[in-house]
Amino acid sequence: VTPPPGTLVEVTGSQEGQAIVVATAESIRPPEELGLVKLEGVVDQVDDNQWQVGPALFRTTAVTRIGGELIPGARAVVWGLPNEDGSLDAIHVDVLDTRSLIAP
Structure with a gap:
């Protein structure tokens, strides 16, 4: 079943040659x-479930997909939902790197 346009998937x-195999x-x-x-x-870690990306604080929850x-x-x-305190509850996080890009 194809999800409707605008669905987060x-x-x-x-990748096989020029084709992408789902x-x-x-x-x-x-x-x-x-x-x-x-x-x-x-990403900068604040504590176990709170992270900072740029100026925004986000929380991971039991439903967050990482x-x-x-x-x-x-x-x-x-991708997250805003809270009244300005933070986000993360729905989905894609980590793009396998190590820190910041030198120790």
Whole structure:
């Protein structure tokens, strides 16, 4: 079943020549559930469940899907729902690096 346009999906697969072969595709959030914020930047850990990407604080919860390992100094893309205190509850996090990009 093809999800409707605007759905946030998680797709895994591989590239074979010029083609991309999709192994799995799973809907994460339907388009009628508006309000997602997308952030991109370098991750800095605040504590076990709170992380900073640029100026924004986000929390991981039991429903947060994380692609990769959250590592301080790695780049990440975060989709989250805003809270009244200005932080985000992360729905999905894609970690783009396997190690910190910041020199010790």
